Amino acid sequence: MYCILSIPKASTERDKKTRVNDKMATADVDLDDEMVKLVAYSIVSLKPDDERMMPEGAGQIVVARRMSGDDFASWTLAKYVQEQAVDAGELKYLRVYFVVSTRWPREDRKFEERHVSALREIQQAMT
Numbered sequence: 001m002y003c004i005l006s007i008p009k010a011s012t013e014r015d016k017k018t019r020v021n022d023k024m025a026t027a028d029v030d031l032d033d034e035m036v037k038l039v040a041y042s043i044v045s046l047k048p049d050d051e052r053m054m055p056e057g058a059g060q061i062v063v064a065r066r067m068s069g070d071d072f073a074s075w076t077l078a079k080y081v082q083e084q085a086v087d088a089g090e091l092k093y094l095r096v097y098f099v100v101s102t103r104w105p106r107e108d109r110k111f112e113e114r115h116v117s118a119l120r121e122i123q124q125a126m127t
Contacts, residue, residue, distance in 0.1 A: 028100040031072055036106055037063045039072070041098040043080055047090055054094070056084055060101065072098060 031037060043057030057080060063072070073096035081091070108114075 029069055029098065030100065031063055031067050031069060033066060033103075034106055035103040037103045038101045039063050039098050040101050041072075041076055041096055043076065044095050044097060045090055045093045046095055047093040054080070054084070054086075056080075064106070069098070072096070 031039070038060060039062075040060045041058065043054040045052055045054055061076075067075070076096045076098070077094055080086070080094075086094070
């Protein structure tokens with residue numbers, strides 16, 4: 001018994017890229033929710049013939065509010081430019097890559113108060 005697999009050729013360069021991207025896992029980049037998120041980021045310069053990761057331009061941060069990906073990228077770049085000496089001519093080449101590493105539900109603000117109150121009730125019931 002023979003099995004013939006036919007895989008259509010990609011007709012354009014874009015089709016080839018799409019095939020490769022379809023096989024890759026999709027990164028979580030959604031920051032627009034009420035959860036607490038741990039976000040890993042890298043700042044990259046795409047300056048022609050000098051593409052590189054920026055010094056001190058990678059890290060992780062906890063994001064506890066809703067924001068769009070563009071808002072996060074703008075905020076991250078603004079923070080980076082304030083903290084690092086960046087040549088003005090390079091600003092237009094800076095890009096931010098980020099991914100949500102994990103997310104947690106937001107804890108109730110009154111959780112600790114209720115917890116302490118419940119422990120006091122238990123203590124009073126035992127005495």
